[in-house]
Amino acid sequence: MRRCVQELGSDEVADDALLDYYLILAEADGGDPGAPPLGILVEEFVLCDDYTAAAIDSAEWSAAAGAWRSSPASSRDIRTDAHLRARVTAVSRHDAGRAYQAGGGGELPQEAEIRALFRERQPLPAAAPLDLGTTGSRHYRILFAGEPRDLGSIRSALRLEPVEDPADPLARVVGTATATAAGHDFTWELRRIGPGIAWCLDVTVRLGTGPEAPIGELLRHHRQAIRGQSLIPVTIERFA
CATH class of the missing domain: 3.30.70 (Alpha-Beta Plaits)
Incomplete structure (x- = not known):
């Protein structure tokens, strides 16, 4: 049976930006990553030990509410709703931090703090690999x-x-x-x-x-x- 864990443990990669960051912009902003965002979505794939994906963990910060929440619905929607996806921009942690400050959030939380907000998981379809006769x-x-x-x-x-x-x-x-x-x-x-x-x-x-x-x-x-x-x-x- 495959074992599924968070994508990368803290002792596996010496990198302070292991999560995926997205800005959610207002339609009038036209996808400008320099504009204050309506929100910031942070994600991490949950991988099995063969590097296939079992789920997505996520948390979203809303500029209007000034607060973070677990957000599996947003992770699902940016993949299924083309209209919403047009307002989403993938960014680095550095750029997400700048946008967070511009939106009034202050200093972007450390990744361990963001992971603590991953309370609801968006599961992904999973199936055992097919036997295609390609041993090795x-x-x-x-x-x-x-x-x-x-x-x-x-x-x-x-x-x-x-x-x-x-x-x-x-x-x-x-x-x-x-x-x-x-x-x-x-x-x-x-x-x-x-x-x-x-x-x-x-x-x-x-x-x-x-x-x-x-x-x-x-x-x-x-x-x-x-x-x-x-x-x-x-x-x-x-x-x-």
Whole structure:
């Protein structure tokens, strides 16, 4: 049975920004990340020990109320409501802190304090990986909602080689890349699921003899690179 925990423990990564931050802006702001936000949504994926996602923890600060609350509904809505998603901007913790101060919140709480507000969990569909007869390999899919702001930046960050013309709305695979880390061979490709519907990053891992931590690190790095371009991660699945 897979064990599911918070995404990263405090002793696993020496980084003070492990959570995902989003600004929720008024419609008139036109998505300007410098404008005082109506709210700030902070999230963390709950991952199983094979790096698939089991749930999303979240908390939201409202400028109008001047208070924080657990907010699984907001996590769900920014992934299912395109109108709301257009008012959501992914930001770094630093930029979230600046917006928090501009909105009258003062100093942004430390991440341990924010985690203490994760009282209601948004569960994600879970299923055991399929047996595709690919012993020694894993196949992951990171699903994203929305449309990218700058596809070129994603291709650069993920070192994608072009496969099909990304300007073609009917193109499916827009880029692919390979790498080796800790003895594992990785291949990933960015796919358009449908025009204006969703995107996904498919990652194949051919397992070597090294530790598995680089698998989680690569999945997180790629998810964050794509999240920064207006695509909101929905889940992390594994097919084999």
